[in-house]
Amino acid sequence: MKKEPLRVGLVAATAAGRRHARTLAAAWPHARLVEAESAADALRAAWRGCDAVVAFLATGAVVRILAPLLGDKRTDPAVVVVDEAARYAVALLGGHAGGANPLAADVGALLDARPVVTTATDAVGLPGLDTLGWPVEGAVAAVSRAILDGEPVRLVADATWPLPALPEHVHIEVTSPPTAGTAAAGSGDGWRILVTDRVVPLDGRTVVLRPPSLVAGIGSSRGVPAAEVTDLLRRALADAGLSPASLRCLASVDLKADEAGIRTTADAYGVPLETWPAADLAAVDVPHPSEVVRAAVGTPSVAEAAALRGGGSLLVPKTASAMATVAVARHAPRGRLALVGLGPGAADLRTPRAVAELRRAAVVVGLDQYVDQVRDVLRPGTRVLASGLGAEEARARAAVAEATAGHAVALVGSGDAGVYAMASPALEYADDRIDVVGVPGVTAGLAASALLGAPLGHDHVYLSLSDLHTPWEVIAGRIAAAAEGDLVALLYNPRSRTRDWQLGAALETFAAHRPPDTPVGVVRNASRPGERVHLATLATLDPAVVDMYSVVVVGSSQTRVVAGRMVTPRGYRWRS
Helix, strand or coil, X not given: CCCCCCCEEEEECCHHHHHHHHXXXXXXXXEEECCCCCHHHHHHHHHHHCCEEEEECCHHHHHHHHHHHCCCCCCCCEEEEECCCCCEEEEEECCCCCCHHHHHHHXXXXXXXXXXXXXXXXXXXXXXXXXXXXCEEECHHHXXXXXXXXXXXXXXECCCCCCCCCCCCEEEEECCCCCCCCCCCCCCCCEEEEECCECCCCCCCEEEECCCCEEEEEEECCCCCHHHHHHHHHHHHHHHCECHHHEEEEEEEHHHCCCHHHHHHHHHHCCCEEEECHHHHHCCCCCCCCHHHHHHHCCCCCHHXXXXXXXXXXXXXXXXXXXXXXXXXXXXXXXXXXXEECECCCHHHCCHHHXXXXXHCCEEEEEHHHHHHHHHHCCCCCEEEEECCCCHHHHHHHHHHHHHCCCEEEEEECECCCCCCCHHHHHHHCCCCEEEEEECCCCHHHHHHHHHEECCCCCEEEEECCCCCCCHHHHHHHHHHHHHCCCEEEEECCCCCCCCCHHXXXXXXXXXXXXXXXXXXXXXXXXXXXXXXXXXXXXXCCHHHCCCCEEEEECCCCCEEECCEEECCXXXXXXX
16 A cells, blocks of 8 residues: 655745755645744744654754654654755654655755765665564664674564565574463573564563564444444453554454444554455354354354454454454465566666665575676675576576565566566466565666657557567567557567577568668667667668667657657647
């Protein structure tokens, strides 16, 4: 689910500061200039009324004004300070919890300022324990310092969860799910990170991460008060020694999708409400079915069945109040597979989302030459599974196997992962036990098109000339269809040392349907060292200039060369 943008208050005391603030306000609908009788009053108002503050003021002044207002870093607004000349954007407060670190980067991108982030984990490329998207309790600062200092740290989890990479001196232990009160046993004097949904005693050397492992099934009579549902769920979790911070969702039958008492309880716990048809819940095996419930809603169980739907183990059997029932189940972790397109080669054509997913992963799988392109952005401790050409199926299987085991995995490829790359073979093996994230990338075809001009201005088709996995007869039929349809064609894998005739055959097919002066562009190593652009026609192109590092773009009958650039007209009416 996409997060709502922060409400950003902009505060400035000078004309230059207001000018910079207006630049941000023009780019961000969620940002506004906060004005008052003085800059100090405006800063205080922004602090109280916004999720984040960007102050075009001196750092010392901001510190003095806001110091009396500081409360809790988990709830205080993020604060970024920008100097008068907009040279630096300093993440001053709430770097992790408030989002000041990424906000400083966003401000820097808009104002051409250098983001200044002093959070220790960010500075050395380690994931902050409070940035993993899970609730965290305990000695966060102390354990983080131990990790930074290279001291031995144990991460004890009751399952393999899709966490990002951690340094090698963080020793990971996967144990059986604990019973109430036992997760902290045997802690000794070492530093620990516990990943558990159990309520455990805390000490000054332990951090507890709360994974989203619990599903609370809810049944109710119509009109149940929210207070009754909330209290019943609170008592059920407490009696079982379970932390409400590990709730993944509330679940019920779809007849209760609009039940205000249940929806209000979900909102109070900050989790979604998922509802299912009665027929789906009726298919779930439960320990306490009820024919009375079946007669009323069409399933012999609501609370237990909703908690258990999709698997899991029942920790809290159905427990009831006057108008509500609650059951709680623990669900196994879902591994995470990110299919990451790295773009055509240049680092500045690699998307920010691709970089974020690489840094989110604990395991990176890919062709060795592609992995080498991104080693500098991987976190310390990332496990790399690299292999050579021809091992595509093995890479796909390995990535899916690692994700199925519960890890956070990034499977990388050049261009876009879904275009002649690794997404397709991986998804043939992936099942519904893992979450899949697709990260679009700039394809070699798009990079080549940009270098040639605008050859893709109208309808076009991608074709691979490699007959390694597709018979040439099939490929030839597709080429003929593209030629007859007068489509611009991007030819991938056009020619190699062992496949030296297919490109010529393809060009002959296009030449049978298009004028001999139809433009043809060849781009070799688009956005990489040795980049070369060659413009020819169907009549003059020498296939010998083409190899496996090339993309060939064959124009349509409407494509022409304008000022040395290949252009396929869009056909806008205003041109006539």
